[in-house]
Amino acid sequence: MSGESPATRPVGGTEYSWCRAVPGGTGVTVSALLLSKPPNITQLQSYVIKLQSFHPILRSKLRFDPATNGYSFFIPVDPPTQLIQACDGIQSFELVIEHEMITNPWVNMNLNQMNQVTEADVMFVTVYTLPDEKSAVVLRLHTAACDRAAATCLVRELVELIGSGGEIGSVKEEGLGFAIEDCIPAGKAHKPFWARGADMIGYSVNAFRFSNLEFKEVGFPNSTQLVRLKIGLEDTNRILSVCKSKGVKLFGVLAAAGFIAARVSKNLPDEQWEKYSVATLIDCRSALDPVLNDHNIGFYHSAVLNSHDIKGGEDLWDLAQKIYTSFTTAKDKNKHFTDMADLNFLMCKAIENPGLTPSSTLRTSLISVFEEPMTENTNEFYKEAGLLDHVGCASVHGVSPSLAIFDSIRDGDLDCACVYPSPTHSREQMQDFVGHMKKILVECGAANESCDSNLCVKLL
Structure with missing residues (x-):
């Protein structure tokens, strides 16, 4: 992208410390759902876009600028987060989670050898095919943009979207939020x-x-x-x-x-x-x-x-x-x-x-x-979504x-x-x-x- 959105804001002190920590391996937040059946990929993509519309920070990018040695969030014009369907033979839900915690798209952000501005999405969504026709849907997020409470909220909203066929009662957030x-x-x-x-x-x-x-x-x-x-x-x-x-x-x-x-x-x-x-x-x-x-x-x-x-x-x-x-x-x-x-x-x-x-x-x-x-507590949306298990943690x-x-x-x-x-x-x-x-x-x-x-x- 060229230029920044007017909504850009610099990260706060705590967010900055996570920006320093995540490239080294701590702070890759993972919320993983184990489903009894494969999701409809097209529908799931639309649900993720809907989550991003409710929470603008989820469609932002994290920027590292070597000239200022600083980080900031900003909203890209497009594209929205894309789903990746993984077919790499991972055999268990727990191993999927471990794999996600070491899959770190932010690891080289502040190591750019060309001394150029580096940008990365704050959220990635991956679908895994598991044995017995089960599937795992994983949200991988930068902890500076999403703590445990927020990640749990996102899972609830995603399960509600899957279970209800796209309906959700959440209120849209304004802007990129605040630094604590x-x-x-x-x-x-x-x-x-x-x-x-x-x-x-x-x-x-x-x-x-x-x-x-x-x-x-x-x-x-x-x-x-x-x-x-x-x-x-x-x-x-x-x-x-x-x-x-x-x-x-x-x-x-x-x-x-x-x-x-x-x-x-x-x-x-x-x-x-x-x-x-x-x-x-x-x-x-x-x-x-x-x-x-x-x-x-x-x-x-x-x-x-x-x-x-x-x-x-x-x-x-x-x-x-x-x-x-x-x-x-x-x-x-x-x-x-x-x-x-x-x-x-x-x-x-x-x-x-x-x-x-x-x-x-x-x-x-x-x-x-x-x-x-x-x-x-399990509700009708959990049952309709076919949710068998859910784990939230971070690297x-x-x-x-x-x-x-x-x-x-x-x-x-x-x-x-x-x-x-x-x-x-x-x-x-x-x-x-x-x-x-x-x-x-x-x-x-x-x-x-x-x-x-x-x-x-x-x-x-």
């Missing part, structure tokens, strides 16, 4: 200069003290792999019931189970302390000015980073309470707003200097979780935690997409790790009171 920094209420992000400097030093120093899972291979990982953590309705209800009675949220219990499973995996001597870190992602839409909702496509999450000392023998629910309390204390102090620029800056520094991270693996924390799970083999948990409650069942960098961590290692987390969650939910890590050892 432009929507933070006045005063919420204020931090004195010296406090900012002290926090930056604190984050940097503490990072060297974090303990990690065993690295199977050191150095830069090259792919993201997936492990599912599924818990049935009865056990999920037990876990959520105890969460409610103890006044904690699900993310605290997931993080606690991860901490306990990580320490047990190392067979450490009793009372030997390790410091584990958790990054908790917050959907800020309801706290912004103007107030936004899931229909507002963009990246509107922030993060709170906390660490906890673990010595073995911890009770799951006590540890979950500590994790949850630390998070709420930080959130009450607006650290998800005041520290946003600090964490973005440190993220970019880690990308530029992998040697500053443990074994140059680009690991920044043990686990990342979301403050709230995605909640989905993590650039700068990121060792395990990122994308949790959802679907028809009452807990369903977590757990992604990790490979070969930094092996599939066998992470299947055991996530499997151990599941045993802890199920057993401690059934116990309904307490479950210490000595019991967790017996569960293996």
Whole structure:
């Protein structure tokens, strides 16, 4: 294209950090639908165009200009996103998702050797033919343009379009939306200069003290792999019931189970302390000015980073309470707003200097979780669309935690997409790790009171 649309806007600080992260392998957002029958390609293409008409940012391009070393979104005149029908013999839904997470059209955007402006779409849609006449439809998006909440909204809208034959009740968005920094209420992000400097030093120093899972291979990982953590309705209800009675949220219990499973995996001597870190992602839409909702496509999450000392023998629910309390204390102090620029800056520094991270693996924390799970309930559109399964997650083999948990409650069942960098961590290692987390969650939910890590050892 020549020239820019008048609607062009520069990316904000958080969006810029994702523009730096995605080429390295973290932030390729994938929403994948498993269908019981092949979709009508012509109709599906029309539905994607309709989604783009409701959400203009989905038909924008991301531009990198070496002259300004900057990024911006703009709306191209045409063409709309085209579907690619893949017939490459991928045999399972999970392998399709892994393939999509390493298919990165943005990888060379800021490496243009001709010193020219580089542009790429923010969304791609691919259809895969799977065994038994099943199909997978995958939305692959740049995380700077679409966070988890927005991606889940898009899936709901696409399923509604497929199930209803093209009818949808959504309201069209205007323009390319806002950068999150432009929507933070006045005063919420204020931090004195010296406090900012002290926090930056604190984050940097503490990072060297974090303990990690065993690295199977050191150095830069090259792919993201997936492990599912599924818990049935009865056990999920037990876990959520105890969460409610103890006044904690699900993310605290997931993080606690991860901490306990990580320490047990190392067979450490009793009372030997390790410091584990958790990054908790917050959907800020309801706290912004103007107030936004899931229909507002963009990246509107922030993060709170906390660490906890673990010595073995911890009770799951006590540890979950500590994790949850630390998070709420930080959130009450607006650290998800005041520290946003600090964490973005440190993220970019880690990308530029992998040697500053443990074994140059680009690991920044043990686990990342979301403050709230995605909640989905099957309706007539799901049945009409022939939807058998849905997974939403993002790649993590650039700068990121060792395990990122994308949790959802679907028809009452807990369903977590757990992604990790490979070969930094092996599939066998992470299947055991996530499997151990599941045993802890199920057993401690059934116990309904307490479950210490000595019991967790017996569960293996």
